[in-house]
Amino acid sequence: MDKGSNKNKRRRLARYLLWLYPQVWRERYLAEMEELLQEHPLTNWTLIDLFLGSIDAHLHVNLIPGRLTAMTYRLRNSEIVIFCAFVFYTLAWLAVRLVRDPLAAWQQATQQHPEIKITLNIVDGLEGLALLGVAAGALPLLITIFAFAFKKKRWDILGLLAVPPLAFITLVGYLLVLGPASTQKVNGNTAPEASLTPLAFLLQMGFVILLLAGVIASLVSITLCLKKSQLDKPLLDLILLPAGIVTLGITGGLVGTIVLIALLYTEAPQLTSVVPLAVSLIVMLATGLITLTAFRQGWIARANP
């Protein structure tokens, strides 16, 4: 093996070894270390030294300047969990709202039992409250992340931020192109109870899968953005307030949904046949518990320096 290829091999190895360092170290030192390695003569000892340095950095991660404290990490993680829980809660809420379908049966039932409609309106209102909390928390976070990504030239973060809009555009494109074909019914029948054609059924299933994939990809990308960006504690402290509003909206909505489902089963069981209410309720219960726990942990972290 000639000297040139040995040199290139060492350079590649050195670059891999830098990924053994903790993320917080890489955020602070990776760029300048890469520059240094471009100029520094690389020997086997350099590689061993880099490896030992990575162990040392892991053992002394608390020394790294600009690191987040344990409480800041906990606070940030609590807020990420509340945000993710909100998304799954919303999917379950959307499924519950299908009790209005078919509309004629819904109208007839709610004329006889207006309390069902009132309860659903309350659940909708609480979802709106939670959404408001997400918007109030997301806006300062997005501004901070954008500012950080542009200032530090972190194109990876900007790329991750592009995932949710891209997922949204893909879903809209799917609906625009394949929407008409996905509502085709057997023999051109237009009655609401008529069966879908196999193709239409497949397209609708495809939409659900695409929706779930889009939601998961967006959640992962936003979570990574939050983890890769430098968010200081005062900002995270501030965002815990909207997170509290989200928690209130979700737990209130959960109680409302329990009342709604009880009313549906006792007063209008014909409306419960179409919607998988049990699945929605389980998802809502899980997200409600997760949100409450995360908010409690965030609150404790907020009170600590």
Next chain:
Amino acid sequence: MSPKQSAELGRFTDVAFLILLSLANGPKHGYVIIEDIKAFSGVQFEPGTLYGALLRLENKGWIEALEAQERRHPYRITPTGQEAFSHQFNTLEQLVNVGKQRLALN
């Protein structure tokens, strides 16, 4: 650099002293620090060791990173760092004097 402060730096004490000495005549970035130390002491530091010491010195507030030039932060010694460096320098001077006396070099 008091004995307690030296103990906190552990195996990086000597490296830290050489870095402070290198930065004593102006800010430098990582590669220039390595080259400078090699020129005045003959010691060749590897990058992993250098950054282990830099993060400790930065953590103690003895050096600070300046605004990045391209992708590199030059480092500057702080007033606290100068004080710690002077203390260590005086200790070394005493050691040299004791060594000279005992070896009867004067």
